[in-house]
Amino acid sequence: MNVGDAYGTHPGAIAALLEAAGEAAMVLSFQEDRTFAALSVGRFGTVGSTRLDWAGAEVIERCELFDADELRRLVASCAEADDLAVVLWSNLAVPSVALPAALAAARAEAVLECSPECWIYLVDSGVLIEFQDGEGFTAGKVPH
Template sequence: MRTTGYGMHPENIADLLAAAGDAGIVLTYAEDRAFADVSLNRFASLNSTRLDWQGVEVLERSEEFDGDGLREMVRRYGGEGELVVVFWGNHAVPSVALEAEVAAVHAEVVVGSCYECWLYLTDGHVLIEFQDGEGFVAARVPN
């Protein structure tokens, strides 16, 4: 399995991992790809880092682009104990799995770690996209 480049820069998420402690799990390349196959890869893209929301069930759009905006969305769409996988815009930064409440509590650190990321709420099959300066989009993952 090709893993070249994946996870070479975990230092980019060091603050999130420190804040989350044992609640944050760094995913292997195989785990990242398995979660991507049931979430990110089910959306068309407009370019390499933006998802195309046409033809999918968009639940909410928010012009907020800070920790408070992300916290509200994660709490609104994430269930108690639900696993959230955070994918980063740079494949060299490894994906992280956290419980929804941990992601919500540390939302400032999540958005402060990147210019773009996607949070996949595994039980509710919801994907939240973050684009710095533009806001959030929450959508149901297509089958």
């Protein structure tokens, strides 16, 4: 079995997010996931298995809080008007989701309940927000 075969095999993990977001959310195919990953998390090195190495990147903010209110605040402060947010999970079995950034912020609880680690790529603004449960958020510009 290759990685593409395992992609999206656990859609139940995002069911609450999809229900909360309604038709404004789109589940990404494996190819779409890999394309957005290459434009965002793929431009960073890693520390351990899932944490990004932010050395050399323009970090906008780090915070130790890791609740929905903090995610809402970060998305609102980093996103441009009508920004597209792509939520990527640390487990490829959970399919990635694209939705308006304002909706990702409004449904922050549902986003954080899907996985203990995720990345929210704000496409238009070129910002990536990393979430590591128990460690907080890091937001910064994606290196070119």
